[in-house]
Amino acid sequence: MEFGWSEGDRKFRQDLAKFLEEALPEDWEEVSKDGPGSDAQAAFSKEFSGKLAERGWLTQHWPSEYGGSDAPPWRHAILSEAMWACGEPRGPQYMNVNWIGPAIMEYGSEAQKSEHLSRISRGDVLWCQGFSEPNAGSDLVSLTTRAEPRGDDYLVNGQKIWTSYCQNADFCFLLVRTNPQERRHRGISVLLMPMDLAGVEVREIDAVIGDRYFHEVFLTDVVVPKSCRLGPENEGWAITSYALQFERVGAPRYARAALTVDLLAENAAAGGRLADPNLQEKLGHARALCEAARVLHYRVIDQRTHGLPPSADSNVARIAGTMADLAVGELALEIWGSESLVYGSVGDSNFRASMSAGIATGTTEVNLNLIAQRLLGLPRE
Ligand SMILES: Cc1cc2nc3c(=O)[nH]c(=O)nc-3n(C[C@H](O)[C@H](O)[C@H](O)COP(=O)(O)OP(=O)(O)OC[C@H]3O[C@@H](n4cnc5c(N)ncnc54)[C@H](O)[C@@H]3O)c2cc1C
Incomplete structure (x- = not known):
C-alpha cells in the first residue's frame, strides 16, 4: 500500500503555512507560553478561529448543513497538526470542533444544533x-x-x-x-x-x-x-462514550514534539554535540516515537474515513503520543539544560506539556487496560 498526500492536500498545507505567518502576531510566543487556557490565548482564540472560519477551514470536516464543507477528515487532521505544532492558536476551541460539535450533531435537538453549531463553526464560543x-x-x-x-x-x-x-x-x-x-x-x-x-x-x-x-x-x-x-x-453515558472516541486522537501533540526534536537536533549540531553517539541515538529514538505516533493517529483517521467503528487503535495511538511527548520532554531538558527551565521557552513548554500527557483524556494505565481487553482479548480483572 502506498500512502501519499493529494495535490489538494499539499496545496492546503502551503496555504495554511502562509496564513499562519500572517495571522499569528509577532509576540505569539509570549501570548502562547501559558497554554491554550490562559486569558491571553482565550481572547486570541476567538479572533484567530474567526479568521479560520472566514476561510472555511475551522469546521471544514463537518457536514455543510452544520457550517462545514464535507471535507474528508484528512483535511482536518492537516489543520490540527499545523495548529498543535505552533502552540494551538485555536485555544480551547480545538475541543469544540473535534468532539463537542459532533456530539451535538449526533444527539442535539434542532434548537441546540442551531444555537451551538452555528456559533462553534463561526469560532466565537469557548467551551469547557x-x-x-x-x-x-x-x-x-x-x-x-x-x-x-x-x-x-x-x-x-x-x-x-x-x-x-x-x-x-x-x-x-x-x-x-x-x-x-x-x-x-x-x-x-x-x-x-x-x-x-x-x-x-x-x-x-x-x-x-x-x-x-x-x-x-x-x-x-x-x-x-x-x-x-x-x-x-x-442516557448520558452513551453520549459521553461517543464524544470521547473523538477526543482521544483529537490533539496531535506529536506534531509539536516532532518539531521540538528537529530544533534539538539543530541545536546539538550547532553546539558540536552530534559526535556523541549516545545523543544521536536518543534523538533518533525520540523522532521515531513521534513518527510512530503520527502513523498510528493516521490509522484511526483512516478508519474514521471508511466509517469503521471506534476500536482500541485510538488507545494505542494515544499511548504512542504520550511516549513521544515524554521522550522529547526529557531530551529537551538534557540538551538545552538550564535554558529549558526558562518559563515559556520551547523546552520548558514541551516539558510541562509532557508531564500531563499520560493523565489528561484518560491515564496511560487506563488506556493500557483498554488495549489489553479490546486488542489482546484479555479478561478484565
Ligand atoms: C492537563 C489536564 C487537563 C485536564 N482537563 C480536564 C477537563 O477539562 N475536564 C475534566 O473533567 N477533567 C480534566 N482532567 C482530569 C483528567 O481527566 C483526570 O485527571 C484523569 O481522568 C484521571 O483521573 P484522576 O486524576 O481522578 O486520577 P485517578 O483516576 O484517581 O487515578 C490515579 C492513578 O490510579 C491509576 N488508576 C486508576 N484506575 C486504574 C485502573 N483501573 N487500573 C490501573 N490504574 C488505575 C491512574 O492511572 C492514576 O495513575 C485533566 C487532567 C489533566 C492532567
Whole structure:
C-alpha cells in the first residue's frame, strides 16, 4: 500500500503555512507560553478561529448543513497538526470542533444544533469539559454531581475538578447524575450548561503546567433549563462514550514534539554535540516515537474515513503520543539544560506539556487496560 498526500492536500498545507505567518502576531510566543487556557490565548482564540472560519477551514470536516464543507477528515487532521505544532492558536476551541460539535450533531435537538453549531463553526464560543470530580476521575461513572428535576428545570448541585479552560468558557459540557437510584453507567445525563448561570463558581488551582489549566467548579443550586439537556435523560453515558472516541486522537501533540526534536537536533549540531553517539541515538529514538505516533493517529483517521467503528487503535495511538511527548520532554531538558527551565521557552513548554500527557483524556494505565481487553482479548480483572 502506498500512502501519499493529494495535490489538494499539499496545496492546503502551503496555504495554511502562509496564513499562519500572517495571522499569528509577532509576540505569539509570549501570548502562547501559558497554554491554550490562559486569558491571553482565550481572547486570541476567538479572533484567530474567526479568521479560520472566514476561510472555511475551522469546521471544514463537518457536514455543510452544520457550517462545514464535507471535507474528508484528512483535511482536518492537516489543520490540527499545523495548529498543535505552533502552540494551538485555536485555544480551547480545538475541543469544540473535534468532539463537542459532533456530539451535538449526533444527539442535539434542532434548537441546540442551531444555537451551538452555528456559533462553534463561526469560532466565537469557548467551551469547557465538566467530567472529573474529586472522587470520579478514571472511574468517571462514580460521578455524583446531582441534577434534580424541578418543573422545566434541573437544580444542579455538586463539584467538578481539573476543569481546563473554564475561567473563560461560555458553556460547559457537563456530566450530571439525574437518577441516583441507578448506579454506574446508568442515570447519567449531559447538560450544555451556560457558565454565567447563578450558582456556578470557578476557582483556579495553581499548576506547574501553566495558567488556567486547572479549576474547581462549584455548582450550588444552579437552575439549568431542561432544554439544555443533550439527548435523553439518563442516557448520558452513551453520549459521553461517543464524544470521547473523538477526543482521544483529537490533539496531535506529536506534531509539536516532532518539531521540538528537529530544533534539538539543530541545536546539538550547532553546539558540536552530534559526535556523541549516545545523543544521536536518543534523538533518533525520540523522532521515531513521534513518527510512530503520527502513523498510528493516521490509522484511526483512516478508519474514521471508511466509517469503521471506534476500536482500541485510538488507545494505542494515544499511548504512542504520550511516549513521544515524554521522550522529547526529557531530551529537551538534557540538551538545552538550564535554558529549558526558562518559563515559556520551547523546552520548558514541551516539558510541562509532557508531564500531563499520560493523565489528561484518560491515564496511560487506563488506556493500557483498554488495549489489553479490546486488542489482546484479555479478561478484565
Ligand atoms: C492537563 C489536564 C487537563 C485536564 N482537563 C480536564 C477537563 O477539562 N475536564 C475534566 O473533567 N477533567 C480534566 N482532567 C482530569 C483528567 O481527566 C483526570 O485527571 C484523569 O481522568 C484521571 O483521573 P484522576 O486524576 O481522578 O486520577 P485517578 O483516576 O484517581 O487515578 C490515579 C492513578 O490510579 C491509576 N488508576 C486508576 N484506575 C486504574 C485502573 N483501573 N487500573 C490501573 N490504574 C488505575 C491512574 O492511572 C492514576 O495513575 C485533566 C487532567 C489533566 C492532567
